[in-house]
Amino acid sequence: MRRTSFAQTGTARTVFLLAVALSATALLGLSFVRGQSMIDMMARAITEFVIPLNAMIMFGFAVIISLAVGVFVHYYMFELRDQYLIDTESAKRVAAQLRATDQPFEKRLQSAYRMLETDETLFGQILRRFLKEKGLQQPTPSKAWQEIQDEEFERVKRNLMYFSLASVIAPAMGFLGTAVGMVAAFYEISILDHVTPSDLATAIQIALITTVVGLVIKTIAMLLKTMVIHSVGRREDQLAVAYQRLLGY
DSSP, X not given: OHHHHHHHHHHHHHHHHHHHHHHHHHHHHHHHHHTOOHHHHHHHHHHHTHHHHHHHHHHHHHHHHHHHXXXXXXXXXXXXXXXXXXXXXXXXXXXXXXXXXXXXXXXHHHHHHHHGGGOOSHHHHHHHHHHHTTGGGSSSHHHHHHHHHHHHHHHHGGGGHHHHHHHHHHHHHHHHHHHHHHHHXXXXXXXXXXXXXXXXXXXXHHHHHHHHHHHXXXXXXXXXXXXXXXXXXXXXXXXXXXXXXXXXX
């Protein structure tokens, strides 16, 4: 297994170095044929494609903010809604069944588990797993419950990564748009005979717009993430309290 790992690592490194060498050779060759420096060539290329590049960046912003808002709405319409969190009446019936003293303990567990088969709330799923893994027979049932609850909430929190992704990609795309815009602006200024301060200010203003939009999206994504994290924490506390009240083990 180690030999295979080393071989794969060596192959990947070889491909990477070969790609870098070929790219550098191609750029140097093209620069030599055209009689221009690579910097001038790249500046000219960026200037020619600055409008479609910025359009793609703005489209990316729209996708990112739609994703962040969509995940936020999903949390509050599905993951964190009361009816998806706990069915109180069902939980009370299960708790009463577990406390019944006129039946053997194993039979009570089986009956309670069957009652939970139709309960698709988060509390019902946790309780079903808790009973299946014999949590009530553990030395500290509350600790076993907390461990299962934490694992289930890790699944709920999985979508939080989209907020982090939006808060990282949006400003990065904004800075990219600004860099592209600044290169294009200064390249055009360098080839013009006369440039007024207003022309320079207009070019820089346009270039900075993407950074502003990217930072705004980052702020919105972080705000939405904070709100969701707060709500998830509150729901975790509610389920822990529900376990203590209903089961009391």
